[in-house]
Amino acid sequence: MIRKMKKIYIITSVLLLSAIVSCKKDFLERPPLNVVSETTFWKNANDVYLAVNGVYSQLPGDDMVYDDAAADNAHAQYPWESSATDVSSGNVNSTLDAGWGFTGIGRANYFLDNADKVTAIDKTLLDRYKAEVRFIRANAYFWMLCKFGDVPLITKTVTLGEENVPRTPRVQVLKFVVDELDAIAKILPQSYAGGKPNEKGRITKGAALALKARAHLYEGQWQLAADAAGQVMTLGYDLFKVTAEDALSAKDDYSVWVDFTNADDQKKFRLGLRSYEALFQQANEGNIEVILDRQRIPQQDANFLNTLLPSGDLGGWGSIAPTQELVNSYPSYKTGDLITPPSPAQRAAWYKAKDPAFKNEYKNRDPRFYASILFDGNPWNAIEDDYSFKWTEGAGNTALTGYSVRKMVDPKIYRDQIDNHANNILIRYAEVLLTYAEAKNELTGPDATVYDALDKIRTRAGMPVIDRTKYATQETLRALIRNERRIELAIEGQRYMDIRRWKIAPQVMKPIYSIADAAKPIQERTWTDKLYLMPIPQAQIDLSKGVLKQNSGY
Incomplete structure (x- = not known):
């Protein structure tokens, strides 16, 4: 995501994936006490369990709110907290870091390169662990290609001398992401019973298919998006509802x-x-609407x-x-x-x-x-x-x-x-319904399944169902779907990509004002088409000795 503020995430695993060291076989050398040694790890099933949990820390969290502030839904007033203030103003150059990073991808690759060293583990469980990690890597790559387009596609642990990897065309990265999600959806369960190592909140088949639907939607691949969303709609998710007020x-x-x-x-x-x-409150976390959350x-x-x-x-x-x-x-x-x-x-x-x-x-x-x-x-x-x-x-x-x-x-x-x-909800069922409605309407125009998906969301919110006479054309229903998506998913991080994939950013990224002053903007906002992609940080280009090439306009 685009947030730069640093936080310490405390996880029930060890911070091993970024701190593995090797020791020479010398009687004076001992495994360090404050890090995990590669010579003593990867020995049993619990090591794999701890390692996969360590990779989970790389899922996005509350950073998502800044992506709405980098778009037209919100204003981020403190530029030291995130890059959203600069991105939304259009004040973007190659000194900006809008989220370029490979820590999560590196941790995932390290896990996948080493997990098979452990033989005393059930193979089905190991395959599931690897599928969970592959999802986290695919999700990281998906957000990188959304922000930067072409990115280096690295699927193994990088050693010294191999670090300068050129950017891979985004179409290839997207294919990698979708292929991974297809494959792991066949491995991951629909749900978890609870208890070690089947804790609720682990990545599921539904999460893989929902992220696949999002990827196809962003790409304008309507049939594939509708098909993936339709699969999620058969898995037992529903919209969260209460029956009484406190x-x-x-x-x-x-x-x-x-x-x-x-x-x-x-x-x-x-x-x-x-x-x-x-549905967003701690008392209700893990409810029936949640498909993926940051635990x-x-x-x-x-x-x-x-x-x-x-x-x-x-x-x-x-x-x-x-x-x-x-x-x-x-x-x-x-x-x-x-x-x-x-x-x-x-x-x-x-x-x-x-x-x-x-x-x-x-x-x-x-x-x-x-x-x-x-x-x-x-x-x-x-x-x-x-x-x-x-x-x-x-x-x-x-x-x-x-x-x-x-x-x-x-x-x-x-x-x-x-x-x-x-928990920070990253994917929920309402988004899947909106994905299905948008993709189906773009494919064939309005039909009963599109209205039904939208009416479920509106009914849960206490709103009237859609007037099927007033919104009877593809164009009128498109406008309604886009607005419904905006308000249902507000401040959840989707608006950044929505205004780019719909190509409406030039119209909506305009100066913003307070309710008290219509003459003096609280933030000037300008749009240039280079902002469809963020710049590769110049520091990274310099470190790569020019192997990385900059996006156009920067």
Whole structure:
């Protein structure tokens, strides 16, 4: 991903894959006590178990939020946290590192080169371990080719003198990724029973097929994307739902924001909101919607979302702030159609004058809006008694757009004053349904299966189903699918590639403003077509002695 801030991930394995050493056979030399020696490792099944767990630490984590801030969904105000501030502004040159790195790939290769040394292990289990590691390597390569295009395809441990590898054409890298996912999908189980070495949260057949569907979707290979998504749709996943609110959430008064027709309407709205927000909370991790997540160890391996996303009034940094354009994309709760927002100048005038008309913009919106965006007046008793968000312009650790992120912030963790250890969801079933809907619509136009996939997502959120008369053409349904994907997957890291593969980046990457000022942007944003790919860091080109060649425009 594009984040540069360093974190220490504590894993239940040893940090062996980057610290293996060899010792001469001399009686004065002993295996070091603070690292794992290659001469004493790879002896038994537990060594393999520890090694594969070490590779899992290379899965992405909460870094994903910065990819939305590198696109038009959010603003990253601190350039020292990530490359998103520079990428979104268009201020990109070869000094920038947008995520070029081979640590995960190197660890995976090392494991795959050495795991067969252990003979005292069940072959079926060893093959499964290797499939898990092959997935992590394929995922790393997939994100590298998304960001950089051609990348060196390295499938074995690199020794001194072999490190300068030229870039492999992206079509070959993509083929490698898809072929790997095809092969390991035949090896990996659909689920795990639990307990060592079958812990829940390990990579599954569904994860391999879902990543394959994503790869084909990004490439515009519609039939292959629809087929892979269709396979995932037979594996027993579903959308996460709650059937009741807790006592704190029930205190939120949404009657000031939504014109409910009756008690049933209000219940539908509230359960849609609660279902959507709760699927990301630690209490519900590993739920039926999760296909792949970055596992966190309670009390040891925290994520930083409760710090990065909220503003200072909730102890956060306001690192990532929703843009007005993301806010505008949430449709009407009443009709399911997009709303017509006020002009930026009118909004700013209402805000400055404290005119009641300012809040009308936030009424009768998609329940996912209230679950995802903190706007002036949004109630949230689950995080603090009688809390409602109030933006304070210019306050410390405050998002600059006038909005903060509520989605993926865990209120119970905040109340308990402990770190957030919720797993980071990397692939979930809603994305698969959206992939299927987009691919099928691009192939053949609307059909019942496309509407059904979209209606499942909307129904879970408490929204009306799609008007099949109004959205009866490929073009009208395409626009709806793209918007549905934007709001359903907001701040989950998909928007960066979506605006590039749809070729809409030149239109959407424009200056952003706060709710209080329509004249002075909080960030200037410009687009040039070189930004479809990120630069290879010049330092890496220099280290390669010119073997690596730079992307066009840098």
